[in-house]
Amino acid sequence: MLSSIGNFLLLLSTILSLIVIYTSFKNLNEKGNLISKNLFTICSLQCTFIIVSFFTLVFAFIISDFSLVTVYQNSHTAKPIFYKISGTWGNHEGSLMLWLIILTIFSFLFLVSSKNKKKEFRIYTLIIQNLLIICFLVFLLFNSNPFGIVTPVPKEGLGLNPILQDPALAIHPPLLYLGFVGSSIYFSAAIASLLTNYSGKLFVNAIKKWVLLSWSFQTIGILAGSIWAYYELGWGGFWFWDPVENASLFPWFSMTALLHSLIVLEKRDKLYFWVIILCIITFTSSVAGTFLVRSGVLNSVHTFANDPSRGIYILSFLSIMIFGSAILLLKKIKSNNFVFNTNSKETFILVNNWFMIFYLITIFLGTVYPIFTEVLSDHKISVGPPFYNTVIIPVVVFFLIFMSIGPQARWIKNRFDNFKQIVSILICSLLINFCIFYFFKSYSVLSNLIIISSSFLIISSFNDAIKSIKKNNFNISRIISHSAFGFLILFIGLNHNFSIEEEFNLKIGQIQKFENYNIRFTNLNLEDHENYKAIIGEFKVNNLDKNFVQILKPEIRIYEKPSTLTYEASIRSNILEDYYVTMSNIDRSDYYNIKFQKKPFMIWIWISVILISLGGFLRLFRHENKIY
């Protein structure tokens, strides 16, 4: 029943998309500067249908309608209602459905919100959006149908992977997809802009909100995934350079580059084609990320799909998109003569783009390189944290320094009349680093440089803030995002260098001592829960310096459906540091393997990222106000 409703609605939406394209072309040939009312009606109808079909799927998950394959494979009656709902997008088919609903709603919103733009530009954007919608609908209907049925109807579902049953992971995909899919708007707009010669400042006005919106959501989405990895995987880290994590970074880097070069296009009417290229890169890298995750070509913790036909579909979709836009771009590109002054804000923004592209290419290469070596030479390699750390971190030092000086540079021609200031800020940051190093702990040369350069950025941003308040052109979003980025790098650096990690085996009643800590394994309990059994250990962690006792209770959870064992970390967070304990059983013995970690400044890492994206949201708000 639900299956036929869903399928019918999806089919209807496909037809409506075709009608939208047809009506759009008809509308293009008509005179007048208004988009016909029909088009609005059809679009809102299409939007409604997709929303209803999405909620049909959600409803099927809520009532546990196991006649649907997706529900049967990914849900279970004993699951809490919250995870039944979030389970909707916790699988391949459902997550594509989520992608589709956001894509459709965004297209509609673009149509409605772009009233004062040129008609041809709006209509072409709409046409391209609908081509994308059709591609996704066809993929959903013929390859990954969320409404596929299973007969006879099973009595019980297979259940959702327990590590995915988590609040952070429930909101992670929607946030991330707002970023991914938001980029589709400026991809379509870029193509439409090339087709209709709607360029320069007008083009910036049309897409700026969308870039800010998608960038801010993407940032928060990556954070949610990272927080999930931190407390759910039980490894104590928050970033593993896992292929799937990397996939979420590709569009983030090109979005960040785009965000900055848009300013040049807006203020100086330069870099138009570069902006177009970045628009295209952002969306194609979003789709490429989806391809890498969904096709199962990558070996990763997160990959829950493994079906080559999906990969081939997405890959051909991707190639058509890239080739199509490349040909169009080559046809339209003119060598416009942009000569910048070496010392000017324009150049500093280009430097930002330069580094962003470097990060993007490095991470992309690291992610796909193992696939190539395996296919071409049957040589299996792993590219992991050491590679990224070696290649990227030294470059980050220079990046941070440019990022500190850049924002205060002037357009067209800059002078370093604040040279003294820069030197005194540099000395301040060296002093900060020296104090940390001298009073607390020694660390490597590279860590020194990271801490110096991030302090440099933070102090420069504050200096920037004070100056701009005096000049009365206070750009709050830039200052928040830039200084928060400095704090992010600083706290990651400190966290990396001041973490304590100890692993040992203990029986109940035993004590382990190391450095200034004393850990006692006091108790072990068994508990029954709605959908799992738990073995809960109790540990007293005593900080001998401060005479401060904390009780941590890590768990081993035994899930029945599907039958899995998960290790739940116990985390005590406070302003300065996190205590993190995990425990695992050792076969045929009373001993448990305990892993204790002290992670300084974890909360501040999260807060920094929230502030970075807050900068984006604030800017969006200010931008809205300016339009009147």
Next chain:
Amino acid sequence: MNKIKFIISIIFFLFVASNILAASINKNELFKNIRCLVCQGQSIADSNSDFARTVKLVINDQIKDGKTEKEIYKFLVEKYGEWIVYNPPLNKYNFILWFFPYFILIIGGFLIYILSKKKDSA
């Protein structure tokens, strides 16, 4: 001029002072760089599997025997192949991986240099 010399010497002093102490082998870092072959994208530091435990024991023994980090990696690669280390060794297969990013960095810098021709008189 003296002022500048003074500033430079302060900078130099602060930096050198921060770098006198050298670091020893960090076992946790080492474990994080080794893939658990029976797991899905986990390092042996993060895994509870028997395989991870065994490899950790072997490495602990080797550290006790006074082997260097390089020797331990070499031993593991010879035994299990390059798949086991997260740090791909620099050889003819991985040459592009290690050098292409820097190539892009240099090209990018060069492009910006050309685009931003000096126009001091302007």
